[in-house]
Amino acid sequence: MEPAHDQKPNVLMVEDEEDTASLIKFLLERASYRVVHAKDGREAQSLVESMPVPHIILLDVMLPFLSGLQVLSYIRNKPGWDKVPIVMLTADGSEHDIKRALDSGANDYMLKPFNPRELTTRLQRFLSRPA
Amino acid sequence: MLSDHNSEPVLVQIDASFEPLIPPFMANRNREVGTMTEALAQADYETVRKLAHGIKGAGGSYGFDEMSAIAAGLEQAAKAADPAGMQYHLRLLASYLERVRVVYE
Numbered sequence: 001m002e003p004a005h006d007q008k009p010n011v012l013m014v015e016d017e018e019d020t021a022s023l024i025k026f027l028l029e030r031a032s033y034r035v036v037h038a039k040d041g042r043e044a045q046s047l048v049e050s051m052p053v054p055h056i057i058l059l060d061v062m063l064p065f066l067s068g069l070q071v072l073s074y075i076r077n078k079p080g081w082d083k084v085p086i087v088m089l090t091a092d093g094s095e096h097d098i099k100r101a102l103d104s105g106a107n108d109y110m111l112k113p114f115n116p117r118e119l120t121t122r123l124q125r126f127l128s129r130p131a
Numbered sequence: 132m133l134s135d136h137n138s139e140p141v142l143v144q145i146d147a148s149f150e151p152l153i154p155p156f157m158a159n160r161n162r163e164v165g166t167m168t169e170a171l172a173q174a175d176y177e178t179v180r181k182l183a184h185g186i187k188g189a190g191g192s193y194g195f196d197e198m199s200a201i202a203a204g205l206e207q208a209a210k211a212a213d214p215a216g217m218q219y220h221l222r223l224l225a226s227y228l229e230r231v232r233v234v235y236e
Contacts, residue, residue: 017185019156023192026152062184091188113191113199116146 008034009055009127014044014071015089016063020112024058024119031120041066045074053080056126059106061090061097069100076105085126089114140232145194147235156193157228160186164225167205171217179217180209186224201227 011033015021025035036051038044042065057075061068068088075081088101091112098109110122145153163182170178183206190198201224208216 017189019152019159020185020189020192022152022155023149023189026149030148089188091184112188113196116192 008032010034010036010052011056011058011123012036012038012044012047012051012054013058014038014041014063014068015058015060016040017060020089023116027116027119028123033123040064041068041071044071048075048078048081053084055084056123057084057086058123059086059088061088061092061101069097069104072101072104072106087122087126139230141197141227141230142232142234143195143197144234144236149193150235152193153233156189160198160224160228164221164228167217167221171214171221174214176209176212176217180206183209183220195231198224198227198231 009032011028013021013024013028013035015024015037016039021037021039025037028035036047036054038047041063044059044063045066048071059068059071063071066074068090072086072088075084075086082105085107086105088098088106088109089112090097090101090109093111101109107126108122110119163186167179167182170176170182183202186202187199187206190196190202201220205217205220205224208220
């Protein structure tokens with residue numbers, strides 16, 4: 001299934017920390033994105049089964065129930081979701097985890113704390129690319 | 132560098148558009164200091180580690196860089212199962228939260 005094309009790009013944000021999620025949602029909605037929020041790995045998995053394919057996914061590494069790396073693998077094995085750009089969010093920044101994520105199909109990563117100005121710039125790069 | 136224990140206010144400049152997000156953000160941090168203090172008393176280091184990890188990621192994203200630095204130390208102490216280190220960083224965090232003054236720019 002191709003991403004639905006309307007004016008606002010859809011973002012699936014998977015982030016368990018409440019205030020980080022609030023800030024990301026605020027920044028992205030201000031930049032005219034539509035944000036669907038999953039609070040943990042299990043909810044993310046459930047949304048992958050029920051929602052239309054988003055334009056981009058922001059995925060935290062450390063999540064309750066299922067880790068971000070497990071969710072990443074689930075997404076990449078889901079028909080129609082294999083090419084959705086995925087940006088990992090991590091507060092650890094260990095090269096090992098970042099390499100694992102990129103090797104498992106993530107397109108990019110952002111370290112937390114993040115620069116709010118950089119967030120939308122980073123996402124926009126992927127939305128400007130041809131599929 | 133982390134501020135030492137003192138009564139000096141810590142002035143932090145924050146993007147004015149974030150103003151509606153700051154009161155709940157601060158309320159959550161104050162609540163978490165209580166939760167982590169109780170967790171430490173019960174030797175529940177995993178709860179301390181998880182909450183400190185979240186604060187580390189959130190603080191600096193809003194502009195509270197020192198808060199992230201303190202939380203990083205707290206997370207490390209929790210990972211090392213170091214109660215004295217956790218207690219030290221929890222005191223630093225509580226002191227920081229009492230002294231921080233937000234200036235919207």
